[in-house]
Amino acid sequence: MKHSVVQRIPLIRPTVGREELEEVRKVLESGWLAQGPKVREFEAKLAEYLGAKNVVASNSCTSALSLALEALELKPGSEVVIPDFTFPATGNVVVRAGLKPVIADVDLETYSVSVETLKRAVSSRTSAIMPVHPFGSPIPMDEIYEFAQKRGVEVIEDAATAFGTVYHGRKVGSRGRAVCFSFHPRKALTTGEGGCIVTEDDHINELAASFRNHGQVYRNGKPSFEYNGLNYRMSDINAAVGVAQLAKFDGIVGSRRKKAQLYARLLKKSGADVRLQASPEDSAPTFQSFVVRLGQKFRTKRDVCIKSLSDQNGIETQVGTYSLSIQPSFSKAKLANVRNGPLLYESTLTLPLYEGLTEEQQRFVVDSLVALS
Numbered sequence: 001m002k003h004s005v006v007q008r009i010p011l012i013r014p015t016v017g018r019e020e021l022e023e024v025r026k027v028l029e030s031g032w033l034a035q036g037p038k039v040r041e042f043e044a045k046l047a048e049y050l051g052a053k054n055v056v057a058s059n060s061c062t063s064a065l066s067l068a069l070e071a072l073e074l075k076p077g078s079e080v081v082i083p084d085f086t087f088p089a090t091g092n093v094v095v096r097a098g099l100k101p102v103i104a105d106v107d108l109e110t111y112s113v114s115v116e117t118l119k120r121a122v123s124s125r126t127s128a129i130m131p132v133h134p135f136g137s138p139i140p141m142d143e144i145y146e147f148a149q150k151r152g153v154e155v156i157e158d159a160a161t162a163f164g165t166v167y168h169g170r171k172v173g174s175r176g177r178a179v180c181f182s183f184h185p186r187k188a189l190t191t192g193e194g195g196c197i198v199t200e201d202d203h204i205n206e207l208a209a210s211f212r213n214h215g216q217v218y219r220n221g222k223p224s225f226e227y228n229g230l231n232y233r234m235s236d237i238n239a240a241v242g243v244a245q246l247a248k249f250d251g252i253v254g255s256r257r258k259k260a261q262l263y264a265r266l267l268k269k270s271g272a273d274v275r276l277q278a279s280p281e282d283s284a285p286t287f288q289s290f291v292v293r294l295g296q297k298f299r300t301k302r303d304v305c306i307k308s309l310s311d312q313n314g315i316e317t318q319v320g321t322y323s324l325s326i327q328p329s330f331s332k333a334k335l336a337n338v339r340n341g342p343l344l345y346e347s348t349l350t351l352p353l354y355e356g357l358t359e360e361q362q363r364f365v366v367d368s369l370v371a372l373s
Contacts, residue, residue: 008314009365014185015252015355016241023240030236035213038236042243043196049173049246052198054205057239058212061160061182061195064231065093068156068178068197068285069128071207074099077332078127080156083113084325084341086132090158091324092335094130102334103306103325106341109278111291111320111348112139117148121336130152133162135320136188136286138172138280145176156180163189166254168282173198183242186284188253191242194234216322253286255355258289259362263351266366272373273297290353293344300372302349313368325345 006116029037035057043055058064074080080094085106094101104121105114113136127150131139140158148155158183159165162172171180176199181187183194199205207227210217215227239367267274273295279285294302302319313319323345324330325338351365 001206009040009316009357009361010354010363011030011318011350011352012186013354013356014115014244015188015248016190018167019247020241021245024237024245028035028164028239030294033237034235035233038068038243039234040218041259042191042234042239043247045243045246046182046196046198049249050171052179053191053200054202055196056169056205056208056212056233057196058196059195059234059262060193060232060239061158061180061184062089062093064180064195064197065089065130065156065158066097066179066240067211067232068204069085069093069097069099070211071197071199072128072154074127074154079123079125081113081118081121081129081322081336083130083222084323084338085134085344086158086324087112088324088329089160090130090132091330094330099127099331100125101181101323101324102335103330103338103341104336105318105338106134106344108293108340108344109275110134110137110139110280110342111277112137113144114139114204115143117336118144118147121259122151122308122344126151128156129265130156130158132158132160133165133172135277135291136165136288137277138162138167138285140167140280140282141172141176142168152177160195162286164249165285166282166284175200177201177204183238183245187288188316189242189245189249191234191238192243194242196234199325199344210231232247252279252355256287257284257351259322259353259357260285262291262359262362263353265368266363267292270366272370274369274373289320290351291309291348293320294347294349298373302347305349305369305372308372310363315365316352317354318350320344320350355362 183191212232217230324342
């Protein structure tokens with residue numbers, strides 16, 4: 001039975017309601033709408049939740065990544081290693097910072113970089129590596145930090161999708177000099193638009209907080225503009241949404257994990273040539289997106305699947321993410337044995353996943369996909 005237009009199943013629907021409205025109402029009534037007390041409250045609650053030392057909220061994860069690159073004071077013109085399979089923002093911030101992106105290959109099963117792929121990309125010109133936690137699944141960062149320390153390079157974690165992700169009993173962001181999160185509406189926790197940089201380094205924290213606010217610092221209680229910063233501030237309105245979201249976040253992410261488990265069971269039972277993303281042992285992903293890979297025996301090409309699922313079944317799906325090595329904007333980037341990124345771009349599919357998605361709808365999504373196999 002096909003769903004009618006009214007019953008279309010969207011890719012994502014944020015979990016927002018009365019709690020968010022109440023927090024926003026308080027901000028509107030206060031008269032303070034720009035960065036202010038609610039942003040400070042949100043930062044404090046983020047730090048408490050993550051078990052982190054410092055949090056600097058920003059207006060997006062992209063700006064948080066830019067702040068990290070600047071605060072780390074990397075050598076101008078040096079190389080930054082990024083994964084091939086990621087949203088272009090990961091590479092855009094490197095280029096805009098006057099640094100040179102080096103694109104590393106990713107694993108076909110986990111969709112992420114590894115120490116092995118990084119070894120092929122890091123050189124004497126490398127100043128930093130920027131691993132991406134794909135779709136809320138964690139990367140074994142202990143190995144990467146150890147490798148980076150030996151090579152004398154910085155690490156910036158693009159954890160845009162991984163707020164709440166747990167690995168070996170620790171939340172992503174509880175350690176590191178620069179870990180960046182996104183609070184875009186597609187993320188498990190949203191502020192509408194927003195992001196943050198988390199750091200255990202007080203100097204990086206001070207620089208990032210200043211750079212997001214036109215380079216302003218306070219000395220002896222007086223404002224002084226000591227750097228050439230920009231406006232990357234989060235507003236109190238956005239932070240208010242985040243405060244409400246954080247209060248119910250465990251329920252949101254718990255629901256996403258259960259729905260991801262149901263998808264996995266249904267797809268495995270179906271026998272269709274659909275591969276699930278692999279996650280490290282002893283990890284708890286947030287499943288910011290539920291991304292599958294269509295195998296070679298799957299008879300319908302990915303782009304045709306997207307169109308057919310939408311036109312025939314009212315189901316919104318999307319590509320997994322992008323292969324930077326085949327994007328025109330990165331045509332001048334240095335490639336390090338890239339093979340798997342383009343394959344993943346051509347074969348991965350994101351299925352609908354959000355708290356309000358029903359079991360009946362999930363079964364319909366899987367049945368509709370299997371019918372194309």
